[in-house]
Amino acid sequence: MMPHILTRSLDRAATIFVLVVAACGVLIPLSNLLLPAGSALQVPTYLVALWGKYVCYAILALSIDLIWGYCGILSLGHGAFFALGGYAMGMYLMRQIGTRGVYGNPILPDFMVFLNYSKLPWYWHGFDMFWFAALMVLVVPGLLAFCFGWLAFRSRVTGVYLSIITQAMTYALLLAFFRNDFGFGGNNGLTDFKDILGFNVQAEGTRAALFALSCLALILAFLICRAVVSSKLGKVLIAIRDAESRTRFLGYRVESYKLFVFTLSACMAGVAGALYVPQVGIINPSEFAPGNSIEAVIWVAVGGRGTLVGAALGAVVVNYAKTFFTSGVLAPYWLFMLGALFVLVTLLLPKGIIGTFNFWWDQLGSKRPNADSAAREDGVTEPKMAE
Amino acid sequence: MNVMDTRSTSALLYLDGVHVSFDGFHAINNLSLALEPGEMRAIIGPNGAGKTTMMDIITGKTKPDEGTVLFDGKTDLTRLDETRIAELGIGRKFQKPTVFESQSVEDNLLLALNVDHSVRGTLFWRGSRGEAEQIDRVLETVRLKDVRRKLAGSLSHGQKQWLEIGMLLAQDPKLLLVDEPVAGMTDVETHQTAELLKEINRDHTVMVVEHDMTFVRELGVKVTCLHEGTVLAEGTIDQVSSNDRVIEVYLGR
């Protein structure tokens, strides 16, 4: 990456964000591993796993913010890319089980044995090699996004029409993956993983490493997003978001731009899914559920659309709220609370947490021009969903 | 892209026998028109005559039902999309000012600049002194220097008109299509705009649509009057404005 891109990308907020994530990525694993269990500062393993999950969600949120916040592409099916990345990683992990499966079959995963598969389906080949699986984590979601986007953007499908067909896509995949004969374990999905790259997935060290890796991935994803949005390409994206056809008349090939960010975003989502699976221990078709994708969009909205940091923050906040509300005395009421959170954020923090914070910050300081965030101040520039 | 073997016309823009209809309504009827390189042409005509629709056809927004539209004598514009046509060097100012409302005036111009418009180009773009100077120049010309950091969305109607003209300047196309540039401008500004267009015309081809006869007169160029989607009269402003039909359907008595 060229240095000028890096410097341009790292404004103050971005630097702070990167530093905070990096600190978490280093300190949390260290505290978990080095400090004695039970000490006040020790982060228990279950929290490491939990936060690891949040970090993966944050990457997913970033990928959505990139296309939605900056290019106005509201994907209601981004969970599909996340899940595909997850499945690619899950397939690798399944192949690593080897003879330790319940049937002891050296080649076939358990579910294939009891569904009478006689040999490994062709699309499972190669997943015993990590490099191949890692490649597929990027290639499968990326390729799907590319094909889907190539069709849709070329045909100028926009707005809700695009949103709904992305939803149709993830819904179709959900149904397909549910089927046992699709060869991915049906509803039960892929689970009971043992090793990743030779390390026991359940070992504390592995978990800590996965967490650190997720933080690193988050930082990378964030930097990539920043690099994109702070370049001139970012301005073109916003132009497309606000006045797509005008952008065409200036000689920009809108579909290429959209395709580029959409594919990039899908790859990021795939990586998020791939990191998520070993930490959560299961991947199943419900990750394709349209509701999941909608929720991910909501994280972004809560954190602040078009702010990147906000997207990541939103993912963590909402999921933390979910964790918190679903236990203890609040459990029966958690939907009320989460629902109220969403309603209140929309009404009271119309620009999301970070968006509102930026707004106050701008008000406090001088009238620094801040095209990205100020854009939404007047509410005039919201890309129209429905005509 | 479709490149014909031979130039069939010397005109930069050549329309012949163009028809467009919308659900049975014939907006453009057998329209033929030619614009020589370096020419400036004023287009007048009643409301609904099809002036804007003609520009839509030239810029690829509307596909004609039949007819030929050639650019530079060899490129068939009807087969190209908006982006490609813009890349060929056709720029347009819209009748209703359309600017990127959530970006600053400056960025609007930056986006319009005629530089590498590829994904790669913009991703690895770094501003150059030349570009900055060009933007400054344009800002100066359209008198939006004071508001260069303002969001385009918060400009007044007239300021948006100016900004759009500025974008057209920044785009620096071979052919400029200017739809009602002085609507909502004061007389003085109208005069200034006329001067500006004349200056631009020195090394660009321009097609300008206006209803302001004073302005058209000031441009002092060949005038085409459209009516019901076809050419009604063509000639100098005096010739056209003394044409009975033009007076009847357009100027009024």
Add this chain to the structure above:
Amino acid sequence: ADDTIKVGVLHSLSGTMAISETTLKDTILFLIDEQNKKGGVLGKKLEAVVVDPASNWPLFAEKARELITKDKVAVVFGCWTSVSRKSVLPVFKELNSILFYPVQYEGEESERNVFYTGAAPNQQAIPAVDYLMKEEKVKRWVLAGTDYVYPRTTNKILEAYLKSKGVAQDDIMINYTPFGHSDWQTIVADIKKFGSAGKKTAVVSTINGDANVPFYKELGNQGVKAKDIPVVAFSVGEEELAGIDTKPLVGHLAAWNYFQSIKTPANEKFIKDWQAYTKNPKRVTNDPMEAHVIGFNMWVKAVEKVKSTDPDKVIDALPGTEAPNLTGGVSKMLPNHHITKPVFIGEIKGDGQFSVVYKTKDLVPGDAWSKELDGSKDLIGDWVGKKCGNFNTKTNKCLGSGT
């Protein structure tokens, strides 16, 4: 604090599965309440820790981890769908805790940390098919299910079983529908058509929860009577019927290990206490509830036997532990961590209850591994002698992770 023993309750209280699982949460709370009235366990009161995994599988794993590490529960009662169980399994293994799983499922599993108190396929599906073959002389079979693992596996087992009984491939129709399928017109018509080939036909339904109501409504409306084409279901119990007008469904069947209508003193008392506890005189009971009752009592007995809630000790003590089931007879935890159960076939009555038309003479031991499937017929689960959940009796080897 140390003066209580914590019991985790891991059932969805929201989302799609809340419809089934909420009752199970209430059941455990009820059982704990009863137990505490009797003085608790080991002199300590039991304390329920309820979480809501919200029908979200990764959340199940997260909540399981939280229950075990943060709340330090001694045992967890939970899960309904197989995928939720699969999702928490690695957690229970890693953190060495105990899960009681109360729902009928596809089998093919025997884990050290899990105790399966619901039916394995041989405790529900096979007896039901036997009944239809013998009693109703059924010759043609529709295997209809929701498209996921439990129905697919069950149907696979049934298909193999039916073929072994001489049923021709042509006489078996298999049909899968998506979750929550609500337009059953075509499928019911197909069933009618399939059933009109001149041979007695029955439907074996592994249709999942939500899709049942519209399915039965369509059956009723299209006039598919139990007399003509009986439907035997494995996932439709009293609770599901509470949402349907059952009059058109009278005579359709369900196979379970428990029915509310079975008259035994133990059951009558249980129903009375349950209705009193929930302050709802109409509240029904069902099979997975009974499974929790049995599981809970077994756990209490095991803990009292080893005088500790230490998972290793309790896990070792559980096999062989007996607990009376509510319909008479005593269920026993087997070395494969499944239990023995009576099997009942009931016909739907107009009041939403079942009348038992058949019951097995003895309790049927649950098979962790199906005898009908090639891959698993040689496997047994034995956590007592072999200390292995998947022991191959042919090769005398413990497969997989047990090595």
Add this chain to the structure above:
Amino acid sequence: MPAIVLALVRGLLLSIALIVATAPAFAASFEESVAKFANDDFSDTDDAVGEIAVSGNPLAFPIISALQDERLMFDAETKKVFVKQADGKIIDAATGAAVDKLPDNAAAVSLNNRLRRTVDAALGGLTLLSPDPNIRLTAAKSVFKSHDEATLPTVEAALAKETNRAAKQALTDARAAIILFKSDASEVDKLDAVATIRARSDQEALALLTEISAGDQPATVAKAAAGAIASIQSSLAIWSSVQNAWYGLSLGSVLLLAAIGLAITFGVMGVINMAHGEMVMLGAYTTFVVQEVIRTRYPALFDYSLLIAAPLAFLVAGAIGVLIERTIIRFLYGRPLETLLATWGLSLILQQAVRSAFGPTNREVGNPSWMSGAFEIGQITITYNRLWILCFTMAVFAILLAMLRYTALGLEMRAVTQNRRMAASMGIATSRVDALTFGLGSGIAGIAGVALSQIDNVSPNLGQSYIIDSFMVVVFGGVGNLWGTLVGAFTLGIANKFLEPVAGAVLGKIAILVLIILFIQKRPRGLFALKGRAVEA
């Protein structure tokens, strides 16, 4: 209606006389047979029914019909059996003597499916000569099903004097069915019978013919049967596509009904209304509450429950819609994407609220009699609930369309949603119109809930299962165009129902989704895309 009862008994006696004349001498005495019921064992009961049916005893009919209705009681200790008559009087089944009251531990003799069939067959034989033509018809049909040889003489006797056309036809069919299975019937008779059955040309005829051709038949009969089977099959194949089309229409009407409210809140107002499904759910729960009240207080009104529920559901959902609009949505105009977030939150709240109030399980909503059952046109079955839902949907659609098109409010709604600021400057009370529009969309969703409660679960998850399909329909049809929603819904419904038999329900659904995706490439603004400058402006 004692006259009918008398007539019935008379008819019965006649039939019994006939049976007696033909029946073989029976082994067990009537009392012994009756006593078998007291064992409450399925096979004993089976035997008893068989014996009693041919006993010729006048008590046979009351006993067997009591058994059918679970009014036949037994006392396990005394081995006595009683008939609880419809009017509540009790008689001793063996003697017919009146009894004051049932013993305390008397229980109903239980039935299973096999027994129900035996009982049906027995009753069919016993009621073939009933004076009521409808009863004769039913009897003939059940004889057709059981094709019990023993009833042949009765059938023939009944046929000889039958005047009612439908009953006559049924009896003819029943006779043919019996003959087909009668091993000693002549070849000519059998050929005749095959022809009769063939003429029915329905599923049951097919079943019958298939069954007999599986057995030993004379070559000519077997050939005739094979020909008949082929002909019935081809006629059924044609009917099956008619049937698919009907299913498609019916599915389409459900989709339309679910989507139509969304066509307002989303299509017209531009609110990405994720709580739409919950409005449907509220309508369904309103139906439930109405039925509960009716069940406990005014059972006679049950058939009107839906007529009462529909306006109430409209009001309930509509009022909640207005409330939501006034408290939340109105702050979000011009920010359509934020409405996604807020309404998603709302949908969570509404779901949980209903779950807390009504419990997480399904609630029972019954079908009124006019919504139950089915009728047949040719070889297709049309269920009343689907038919009514189709009619109801079309009515709702027509009213809504007329409202939007021809009323001032409709015009104001469209004006406000297209340009709120300008509409206000034209003197339109925008906030009132906004609230009413959202209320209307929500109210219609509520009404949809009433209809959907007739075919689906009434549970807190009800709304979730329709929201995705609803958005698909609205978008596929073209946002902002009611006709688009209509055509979209029916297109998807019919396509789905023609795909389902070929691909199965799951793959069919996947195929539909893929088709939607591809279709949108062809028409990026849906089926009925709004075109022209108006849209781009």
Add this chain to the structure above:
Amino acid sequence: MLDVKDINLYYGAAQALRGVSIAAEPGKVTCVLGRNGVGKTSLLRALVGQYPLASGSITFDGADITHLKPYERARKGIGFVPQGREIFPLLTVEENLKTGFGPLKRADRSIPDDVFSLFPVLQSMLGRRGGDLSGGQQQQLAIGRAMVMRPKVLLLDEPTEGIQPSIIKDIGRAISYLRNLGNIAIVLVEQYLDFACELGDNFAVMDRGAVKFTCTRANLDPAEISRQMAL
């Protein structure tokens, strides 16, 4: 009829109107002139109530309407022809006109014949969607639409923008026709000086959100106004 006293208006922190006072009387045309961005449109928007005032008052027909909602003002008789036309794009021409029925009594709900005699093109395009019309046609529709309301005050924001010369004349005729009815007060925002001078009775020139020059028809000096506008 309409009396505006000392109003101030802000967009966020930016002040768009500074102490503007202006009056309109029945049978008179009040012209508001000024360069781009001086606040003419902002003034009209303040009058119709689209933006709340920071201070100042608006009196109409003797009643204070400063705090009335936009639709209430419209119902009192303020008709508005906005800059940029703001046609309802998906409504037909006829429906666009009918949106003006809001303030009217049921009996009065008809489109006045004047509309079609002034703008015959509307008659021929009744069934076409408003958004499909050409710019100039839309402008005519916008004026017609305001006339349907039978306003007591008619606010016109640059009505000649984008209109062909003959129709500008028609619009001029329409405005003087309405003025000559005697019961309508007209506020005309214009940049087209000749047009304004021809019709206006009172003139106000704005600059940077404030009125900096006024005159009446009696002492009208187009050159002076032009000079004021150019500054």
